[in-house]
Amino acid sequence: MDRKYVLLLPAPTPPPGDAASTPPLASEVAHIQKRRRVGGSGACHNCRRRKTRCDGQQPSCQSCLSREEECRYKDDLNQTDGVLVVETIRLLNDRPPEAAVQALAMLKHVDDPASIMSHLRAEDGMDFALPEQPSDRMPISGALPACMVALELQTQHPFAYPPLSPIDIENPGQDLQRLLKSCGADFPGHPRPNANPSQQAPISYSSAIDPEASDLVNAFCTEAETLWETQRIVPSTVNMAAALFLSFGYLVQGKDHNVLAYMPEVVRMGTELGLFGVEQAVAEARMDKMTPQQLKAASHTTWGVFNWIMLMALFYYQSDIDYPHHPPYLPIPEDDDVSGVGPSQGPGPDSPRYVGDTFPTVCRLWRIMHEVAMAYGQDRSTPIRDRMSLEFSEFKFRELLAWTDNLPFELVRSEQSPHHVVIFHIWLHAAILDIFRPFIRRHGQAKLRLRTFSPPMSSPDQIYAASVNQLKRLIIIYRLNHESSAFTIVWHTAMLYVANAVLQDPGDGDWLFYFLLCIYGYETLGRCYPVVEAIMGALLSMAIRNGHMTSDSAREIWAELKSKGPRRAPQVIHATFMADLELAMDDPSAATVENLAGMLEENALMDQYTNFFEMDGL
Template identity: 30%
Template sequence: MQPRKYPPILPSAPLPEEEEPLNPGPGPGPSTRRQRPGACTTCRRRKIKASDLIAAFCDGVRPKCANCEKRGVRFCVYIDKVKAGPEAMEVLELLKSLPVGEAFGLLNSLRENGDPATVLSVLREGDAEGQSTFLGAEARGFLPPRNMLELELMANNSKTFLPLRRIDAHVLAKSDLLRPMRRSIEANPMGPSFLVDAASEGRRFPPPVSPRRGVGYCDERLHSLQVDFWTNVMVTNEFTAQVISLYIKTDHPILGLFSPYLFITDLVNQQRRFCSRFLFHALMYLGCQMYSAFDKDAMQFADEFLQEAQKARKEEPDSYSSMAGAVLLSISLIGNSKDHAVLFYAKEAMQMGKNLGLFDDDEGGPARSNENMLKEDMAARCYAAWGTFNWNVLVSLFYRQPGAESPSSAPVLPIPGERTPARQEGDMGEGFPAGEELLGTIFPALCQFWQIIQGAAWIYTPTQGRPPDIFKMALVEHKFRELIAWAEALPLPLLRAEDQTHHVILLHIWLHCAILDVFRPFIGKPEGQRPRLTTFSACDSSPDAVYAASVAQLKNLIVEYRSKFVESTCSILWHTGLLYLANAMLKDASDPDRRLYLMLCLYGYESLSRPFRISEVIVQGLLSMTLKETDMTGSEAQRIVDQLKEGRLDSLKQDFEHKTRATFMVDLDLALKHPEQARAENLADEFENLALFRDFLDQERMEI
């Protein structure tokens, strides 16, 4: 028999250097099979589609794999399974077994050192000397985590879930944050601050009582403004410049509807390329509401600017500045309890964007044909497109106005100010007025944030094509992971710190409100029936635990925002945090500080009630819920409402006699089942009857 001749076997390609076998010498040894890096979550999901063979292979490149890069996926999320050594396992066991306060101290040490072996050596040295190596969280001025999931979140996602600053309940109860803003101002009309002791809770900004102090111009070119070119409303150049500056400094870095530099250039030079009568009057309508926190006479011009804006809109064609003006009107009408037109202008802005090709998915559409477009025109269209998209997503999620719809897709335009390898520094981020560089940092981050939220629209909007029930929890957990990944990738200027602007705190308020919304439909189940989050190792990882962790973060954020920033009295954008925290407190009877934080939210609305009359409607709605859920007396609830009415501006007292419109949701849990009953205006209508009935019952009990 002839021996078989086999074809020669060629040597295999060498492994990469970091993947060479541990024992490369001759002789038998362990298997040298090459390990494929873990796939990202997007590729894992797509792998289940039999028709998509490419999805089965993820190259594991970070920060973005080749598949995600090819498909234009914005966030490529990896969930790592770390092979822990003995030291890491010992630290993990200590975290499980130590009292929560000491475990939190151990966690802080681990975060500072980064090496489990170093942490253990320090711990053993302390034990040998008979000393407590890790101080309890409370001794360091922090609250210890209440459960293991919160501890895990703080350990692995410290930019999203910061260690919680301890807030003394007794100090907070005595602070001016729980009394009317007007009376606090009258008690100290000239002082530079409401506080002497910086460790106490309370307002630490000058009271906005002197219009002569002003807000400072955002751009020196506004000294050359001639306002009579733009409007027939009898206002001075100085007043107009102050109002515009207040909006540009306060709300515009969040809304990003236009380039401030281009807008002020045309405003001062009386050009209509990046400014228009409609945009000017819409901005002044919102600005007058905001400025009334400083100058009570500002509100008398608001209705005139509204009428002129509505007239100008009928006369002007669709444009980028008209889109921005429509969004500003939508915001203004919410604050002024005229939200019957809120959706009209929000949707009109979206429709204008579609007409102008900003939301066109066609590769050959006008949104793609920008090769020969001037940089200034490109900036204007990008700001208008993304500002309009962001606002419509916000309305559909946070307000859940009847008839509101989340946009079906994001703009097919680059995010203005976003840095990518294809766009170098200065391509679209330059040209801001003095002090407004923050727009180029915070607005791109918010565009990414609202893109993530837009992908969760199916949770609350049936028309978005809800997935089967069996997959909902997994998709919600993935959305939560996306939000965490976004927050952990924020640049340094957008992280919470002592010297940050109010815009940064607002961004984190919105982040935790979004987390509450994502998990709201999945909480409240009996403990044995709660779904488990599969990508966390904590034994108590559940939607309820995440919800509680974000509520705790929101408490600190609201106290900080109300204490530090005068913007808490003149901007309506942050009130979502008040509404969500108040709802959480009303539904959590086990929280010992429940009443304290509820009052913090109610008086937060009181501080906003002067410029925004919608605050009174929301407070009445929340008090209706309070009378149903707690033992608050009708007299106390009526006293809070009366305090809001005392702060009404004289120019608006007659206007309050008319029926207010507020169709957005105030009772967020009730909105899941009975949206009509959860509306702000319907809950507010119940208030007087509930207050009278509660007092009647209390009187009956006393007589018995």
């Protein structure tokens, strides 16, 4: 019987003169040269890079012929390439397992063997050269996952679950000390107010917000609403984008009643225009009538709107919005022009690079998650766990993993990752938490088992914990490396989800560190966005209610946050999105930011009276 598996032990030494006595390197090169794909050669290098369909014709596919490009296939290895491939394998085998995993993650989408070797060799010859990771400089205790499921994820899917070196919170390094000082607190003990302005984070907040601009917000909103009333009767991609920006602007201002008024208008226009929420035939008929320029504009707008709607559906539980029943059928915008007329029509020289990398990747993320959003949100009167199967959730998770295994090279996490790449990974792991949150074991419930993982006791709880650990590290990475953490609110999902996770996990010994890291991360955003004050109040209210924090500690932190925040005219905050993500599955109205922030003082008084009676033995 022919062998179908790699030998785990060396083969017996062949007798002299046997064909197998060929030098190992030469025989391996010959083996590589002989390997050909049966029944077709697959996509060429250019089509793989663009992620476009390839007809597989040799010596040149039709796409490369039309672009007048050299067409090369993965199996077209000359002897020099084969030698480099074998040497690459040898170099990887010589490295420690963790270093080899990181190397493969960094080099997975590099097609040229010589380029791979340039990464694996340092200038002096054979040293291993990889971009430095934040974890290389910051040892954190307890972050290295102990369960086998997490280890399996790290080894088999390192793009989504890169290995995390431990961080020692008790003895933080210089970078982590700087981050702790920005929080104005001592860790891991009791937080204290920081009255010394020189100990604030070394970020210039004056560039994040113009103090005079806040006075213009209401005037701007009034003018925008007036213009909207005259334009809303005409469905167009421009008006869709306008309604989206209005809804986002009102959300961060703490005016959710306006958000819930504009979001349905966006969905209505998109459906009337046949851009999403319709059957494929309707969408294709609409696209056939567009010019290439119109198609390009419609694709960018429609997918941008769809991404925002999915964020609202999954992360904000806004059940009052009628979400699209189908993702857009328009092509996802790429580096090249969506009309297919060639790269010359793509983003211009002044377009940011992430238009061609991060944006289409985010579009694909939400296209995968659309089915989850529709399935979980279709009937909130019944618990998700009672009407959905774990098999469905595990399948969607596997779909995400398979997709992340082929992420573009620019989307792999590294020290040099731009802020939008970090935000993409935040959204990815937040989406994974949303997939498995309904199936996390609660008190009195049986522990569920996953079917597609090697460890026999694999459970949703372990996947959940692995993604929480990734989010914890992403918060540290983002706050250390990106000034935008002080004014870009789209990353706050990480803080909201981590704060929820540590407050629900009684066994997390580092809960206070990560909880305050989130609270003070919100504090920096509060300088720009009024709604953040309500979020901080809601999280402190949850900490008191869950017994994690005394009323005195919470009041001390709350007083410090209020003193450091901007002085604004009193206003009513309407924030109907979820703060308590677990409670949201059973009682969404009680789990909102607005409701929990309003209960901060009530929970503090309840805690104070409870402690008083306990101390008196009553």
